[in-house]
Amino acid sequence: MAVKEKAGREAPPAPKGGMTLRRRRTLVGLSFITPNFVGFFVLNLIPILFALLLCFNKWDGYNPMEFVGLDNFKYIFTHKVFQQAVVKTVIFTVFSVVITMLLSLGLAVLINQKLKGIGIFRTAIFFPYVASVVAVAAVWQMLFQKDMGLINEILRALGVADPPGWFASTKWALPAVIVVNIWKNMGYYMIIYLAALQDIPTSLVEAGMIDGANAWQRFWRIKWPLLRNATFFVAMMLTINSFKSFDLIYALTEGGPGTATTLLSQYIYNQSFVSWDYGRASAAAMVLFAIVAVITLFQFRLEKKFSD
Amino acid sequence: MKKILSLVLAGAMCLGLLAGCTSGKPTETNPPAPEKTDPPASTQTDAPAAPTEPAELTGTLKVSGWDMEVSGSLFKAVIDAFTDANPGVTVEAIDIPSADYGTKLSVMLNGGSEVDVFWVKDADTIYPIANRGQMADMNQFVTRDGMDLGIYNGQAEDFNIDGKQIGMPFRTDYYTLFYNKDIFDAAGVDYPSNDMTWTEFEELAKKVTIGDGVDKKYGAFFHTWQACIQNWAVQDGQHTIMDTDYSFFKPYYEMALRMQNDDKTCMDYGTVKTANLHYSGVFADGSVAMMPMGTWFAATMIEKVKSGESSVNWGIATLPHPDNVEAGYVVGATTPICINAASPNQDLAWEFVKFVCGAEGAAAVANLGGVPALLDNDTLKALTSVDGYPDGALEALQVKNMVRDRPVADKVSEVNQMLGEQHSLIMLGESDLDTVLADMGEQSKSIQG
Known part of the structure; x- marks a missing residue:
């Protein structure tokens, strides 16, 4: 202006x-x-x-398309793997979003200090975000390895007699994937929170101190409301990114074992590049789009309500 | 205004989700009729002063295969042999890493005529490509050149879909039993015979499982592919993976689970899978006594021993067989070479195909220890006498009957994918065997419609 x-x-x-x-x-x-x-x-x-x-056609990528109406949607909605993929994607997203937000905010608060060498910590936390997915996956596969992985070694040392199989278990593969996803992304969202924290005028915080607010009150009553915009941004980006998460899971488990970590994007990939059925893949992509669009609109509403 | 703008931007961001799911464009599928520049040899007799040898071939061919730069590549060998014999032809090799080959090939073919000739790596991807009309029918050339497809012992018929000859058999690989002589010697047990049932194999594995902890030598090793269990169930030729009642898998899964969980005579599937162990490493470092694996592995072992990477003293025996068939019934797959239906160089492409699947191509393959599809006893003798092949390989590699591990059929890649997912559930002990087998049947029915 x-x-x-x-x-x-x-x-x-x-x-x-x-x-x-x-x-x-x-x-x-x-x-x-x-x-x-x-x-x-x-x-x-x-x-x-x-x-x-x-999504209204049957197409193998080469021959002329064939109009099939809603058949693709009928197929995917009755396909057990698709139904499970939707549920798993939602679980993956809810856990990823909530935990990543809490951790990245916590880290941002901790790191928002004037300490010697704080830059090293910031870089260390941000580093996973820029590291190659394939390298990250290879390292975590080793850490989560069921017999000689570091994580199970520690669990055994702590007295867990039968530690989980992680990527080799249908129950534990999804939690393991969520852990890696959180670890990979929290540095990025921490930077966003850090920037927002540093934008908060010190005068407000100092005023609170003079009025006798303790550290928790200063955070909850002064900083947290001022972080609202950052929180909305982080929540929205996290939700969208979690829903379309593909590369990390593909590199870690390829959707397995069985279909334990086959999320929507993996399902879309399988329909496109294993079955070569672009119609069904597009129909599934539309469903993914619809879910994300609805959630994003809801988040916008929420933001508007809070800013009024 | 700002709100609307941000809404639009967020909308664009979400829309980005959908991008990347589509590519390519529909192309005309009718294979261009080959130009009749070369009249059939029989009608050439009245041509004035025609040389008895065919005219020298010229042109450029784009040929795609996988891992061509890896030493001992059979593709590279036959391409070199072809260009040596036909100096007028330039062959551009499109080399694709093996893990991505299936996807990249299909994307390339969907793009049109980027490639003239291609090998197909995974048997379950043959039918889908043929079904899209991307493989040229070679019948016209076969008839024109008066070629006898009988020389391939029935393998050519596997690539005949609805009367169209969509591929020619290039190389054949079948499962055989690799064993580690050092472990057998240490255990004081005779080497595996060429006539052994799977029951005898299971017993033998107990005798050659020695040691404990990190020094443990396992009697047997099944790689994590579903083929390494399911193949033994189709070996007798009575069933294929396209059956919808999978109870015929049961005895072999029970065997594998017994060996893995009770006898501990084979490595645990979960360990192999999550530690990303490759079968070649496990065998080459001498941790396992017996490993059923494809004939392609012989060339790998020869290379590993030659380069000093492995000091294993290895041998080959015939694949163990089910009780109801005799020794020499094996299971395997034939790698076909195909012509892109959209290629403008059909004639030259055929000359290449004919060469690599013919005697010269077979010789080039056998010289590297590979098994050409054009296989007779002399070729087998030649390939097993390649430096580095163990003694007795000629007897061990004799075949009485070979069944395909994955038939060339509609929906086979979807069924194969599903069987792979279910295979991991069984081997990880995540689900009860009967439940999984029943579920396999249900899913297979639903896929095949």
């Missing part, structure tokens, strides 16, 4: 070169967004609209 007002004041009144300033500014503006928009249009929008078309 400020830029616009300033520009308005300084703008010469007469048009130059047959083009009004307004039009020229519009063109410059358009030229700035064009590269991004072309990319979005070609790489996102067209494929999305195409997927919308595909």
Whole structure:
């Protein structure tokens, strides 16, 4: 806004070169967004609209499409693996979102201090986020290995006679995957919280101190309400990212054992690249999209309600 | 305004979820009719001053295979043999890592004519590709050149779908029994015979399981592939994995579970799976006495011993057999070579296919210790006399009957995927065997419709 007002004041009144300033500014503006928009249009929008078309068709990726109406949806909704995938995706998302949020906020509060070498800690916590998924998966596979993995060694030392099989167990594979997912992502969300914490004016916190608020009260009554925007952002990004989580789980378990960690995105992958049925894959992708869209809209509503 | 903008942006973000699920575009599927530039040899007689040898071939072919840069690659060997024999032809090899081969090949074929000739790695992906109309029918060439497909001992018929010859048999791999002579010597037990039932195999495994803890030598090793158990159930040729009553798997799963859980004569599936142990490493470092594995593993072992990576003194015996069939009934798969229906170079592509599946190609494969599909006793003798092959390999590799582990049929990749998922549940002891077998049947029925 400020830029616009300033520009308005300084703008010469007469048009130059047959083009009004307004039009020229519009063109410059358009030229700035064009590269991004072309990319979005070609790489996102067209494929999305195409997927919308595909979910009502049977297509193997090569031969002409065949219109099948709602058959793809009928198939996936009655497919046991799909039903389980939806439930597992929801479980995965709920645990990932809640725990990652709590941990990243906690870490941000801890790390928001003036200490020598704090940069090292910040980097260490952020590092998993930038590390390669494949490398991360390989390391965690070793840590969770059921016979000689570090985690089970520790559990045995603590007196657990029969520690879980983790990736080799249908019960424990999903929790193990959630743990790795949280560990991988919390550094990123910690940075967001950290930035928000550092934005909080010290005067407010100091005022609270003068009024006799203890540390917990200062956090809960002053900082937490001011972190609202960051919290909404973190919650929304986490939800979306958890729902579409694919690479990490693929690298860790490929959806196994059995279908224990086959989440929606893995299901979509299997339908596309094992069965070569793009129709069913697109139908499943639409369901995923619908779920995420509804949750995101709900989060927006919530944010609006709180900001009023 | 800001709200709306952020809504739009968030919407775009969610939409991003859906991107990437689609690719390619529909292409015409009718294979272009081959140009009749080369008249059949029989009609060439009245051509004036025609040389008796066919005209020299020229052109460029794009051929795709996997792991071609790995030493001892059979693909590279036959491509080199072909270009040596036909210096006018340039072969561009499209080398794809084996783990990604199935997916990349299909994506490439969906893209149109990027590749002229291709090998298919996984037997269960043959039918889907053929079904999409991406494999050219070679019948016209076979008839034109008067080729006898009988020389492939029935393997060519496996790639005949609805009368279309969609592939030619290139190499054959079948399961055989690799064993570690050092462990047998240490246990004072005779080496495995070429005529042994699976029951005898189970007993023998007990005798050659020696030691404890980290030094333990296991009597047997089943790799984590479902093939390494389920194959023994289809070995007698009575059933295929496309049956919907999987009770015929039961005796073999019971055997594997007994060996794994009670006798502890084979390595635990969960350990092998979660530690990502590769069968070649386990065998090459001398931890197991017997391992049923495909014939391709012989070339790997020869290489490992030659390079000093392994000091195992290994041998080969015929695959153990079910009680109801005799020794020499084996289970395996034939790797086909196919022509892309959308390729503009059909004629040249056929010449390549004919060469690599013919005598010269077979010789190049056998020289590296691989088993060509065009197999007679002389070829078998040649390949088992490759430096590094153990004594007695010629007798051990004799085949009386070979069944395909995965038939060329509709929905086979979906069924195969499902059986793989269920296999891990059984071997991990996550579910009761009868329950899983019943569930396999249900799911197979639902997949096959």
